[in-house]
Amino acid sequence: MNVVDVNRILGPLPTEYVPGRDAAGMLAELDRLGIDAACVVHSHALFYDPDAGNAALPEAEDRLVPVPVLVPGPLGTAPTAVPHGGLVRLCPAEHRFALTGPHGLTLARELADRSTAVLLGWESASFTEIDRLAAQVPGLTIVLINTGYRSLRELADLMDAHPGIRVDTATLSGHLAVEWVARRYGAHRVLFGTGSPITDDAGPRFQLDLLDLPAADVALIAGGGARALLGLGEGG
Structure with missing residues (x-):
């Protein structure tokens, strides 16, 4: 089973x-948990300057897939x-921009045209903003991360209405919550993620091994869906 963590912070x-303050420490953590690859944002891009953090992302390490943080508009990140x-x-919440304002929608449409998917934290945008973004730019793939079990009703509302929305498993920790989402919407719309080191990585990894789903669905959640999204092929 090839495992890809779509939601991890480097730095x-x-x-x-x-441990993941540098690439070597991050790789050691992935090895410890049996995770083959991770999509990483840099902590400087999240908490300080997106351009500086994006520039600090690894380029040559094929197990660490760089995920730049983007800010729209003339005061945003470099084109x-x-x-x-x-x-x-x-x-949007952390970097103080309107997700569905004119600049935000322009960026979203450009990403959709480039077949680039978006990670969007549940705490970073309101239900109304997410709903509007998905409706205004239906070709955009949105991966909602760090949703939590208390958000299942709102999440279901969004996933029923917008087939381009996916969810990660970082905090989808309610009893059989991952199984319910996978059975209702398809395992391809559920991606393994941890949110580490902000949230625990061992829990979601352990959960992955115990999912009450067919092996093919578990493989999709573990890494197949992420690799398809990233255009990386089947993997090991």
Whole structure:
């Protein structure tokens, strides 16, 4: 089973000394948990300057897939940060921009045109903003991360209405919650993620081994869906 963590932070944290503060420490953590690859944002991009953090992302390490943090508009990130394909992260609450304002929608449409998917934290945008973004830019793939079990009703509302929305498993920890989402919407719409080191990584990894789903569905959740999204092929 090839395991890809779509939701991981590389770099130091403001209040904690973490193993994943550099690429070597991150790779050691992935090995410890049996995770083959991770999509990583840099902590500096989340908590300080997106351009500086994006520039600090690894380039040559094929197990660490760089995920730039983008900010729309003339005061946003450099246009060269917008990739073709792959993943980016939008943080409207943290970086104080309107997700569905004119600049936000322009960026979203550009990402959709480039077949680039978006990681979007549940705490970073309101239900109304997510709903509007998905409706205004239906070609955009949105991966909602860190949703939590208390958000299942709102999550179901969004996933029923918008087939382009996916969810990660980082905090989808309610009893059989992952199984319910996978059976209702398809395992391809559920992606393994941990949110580490902000949230625990061992719990979601252990949960992955115990999912009450067919092996093919577990493989999709573990890494197949992420690899398809990233255009990485089947993997090992």
